[in-house]
Each structure stands twice: as C-alpha cells, then as structure tokens.
Amino acid sequence: QHYFIQSNLSVPCYTTCTKMHSGPHLPSLDTTLAALLILLILLAVPGNISSLLFFSTRHHHNLHYLLYAVMSAVDTITCCFAVSPLVTLLLAGRRPAAYCTPGLCISWAIGAKFSLFFSMFVVLMMSVTRTIAIVAPFYKIRRSAVIGGLVGYGSVGLLLDGVFVGLGMWNVRYSSTIAG
Secondary structure, eight states: OEEEEOOSOOOSEEETTEEEEOOOOOHHHHHHHHHHHHHHHHHHHHHHHHHHHHHHHSOTTOHHHHHHHHHHHHHHHIIIIIIHHHHHHHHTTTOOGGGGSHHHHHHHHHHHHHHHHHHHHHHHHHHHHHHHHHHSTTOOOOHHHHHHHHHHHHHHHHHHHHHHHHTTSSOEEEOHHHHO
C-alpha cells in the first residue's frame, strides 16, 4: 500500500490503494488555497502554451527543443487536468459537485497521475539526452529512439492504469469523509 499524507487539502477522488489523511475543514484556508491555485494556473497555462508554441515551431531537427515542447504540453495538461478540479472542489466547500460520478473520478485520477508521472519521465529524458550530449558530443542521439521512449512510456502507463481499474485493483471514488 502507498501512504500519502496530506493536510488541509484533499483531492476529490482517492483510490483504495492510497490511504489519505485530511486535516480539519477550514473554509477561509480553502478559499485562500483556491485563489493561490487560480493565480498559479493563470500564470502557468499561458506561459506553458507560449513555450509550447515557441519550441514546436523552431528547429524541428533539434531533439532538445522537441523535449521542451513536450514538457510544456504536459505541464499545461497537468495544470488543467490535475489542478483545476481541486479549485472547483475547494470553492464548493469540498462538496462532491460532479465528482460523485465514477467515470469522472476515474478519468481525473488517471489523467492526473499520468500527467505527473509523464512529466517526471520527460525530465528524465531531458537529463539523459543532455548528459549524452556532454559526455559524447559527437554521438548522434536518434530522434526516433527518444520519441519511441516517450510513446512507449506513455502507452504502458495508460495501459497499466486501465488494467488496474478494469480488474478492480484501483477503485476510484469520491469520499466526502476524506474531502473534509
């Protein structure tokens, strides 16, 4: 089992393989956290979209620009898919709102987990390709190998999440007890 301790802020959905602890429900703190998250989203989404446009339109042959473009896209998705529902939940007084539907909970949990783990993998790919470029400056890193690694990691991650949900090993649902 994985144990994730989180105080004063709970996610709208949780899994049976995750044990969570929520602190006391403080409406003023929830509003402050929601306002902070909105501010961060308003800064992060336009910044990441502009980075995505910059890196995807320049130097198509440059592998590092490709990785920066992927990272910008993943960060944009993380802001929209993983963080935005928390704002809704905090502003709704941690009431379930639309989170009672199993489909939405499953989609949110898989999307949030995928975007966070894929973001870490892209950073790993950036580090590995930069290290290779420093250690062996004349070695040509194949773009197809890096793209294959990204697609392979993403596919396996989504496939495993689908299998876990399908087999009932990852039971995702809204919990008003955990939410506050």
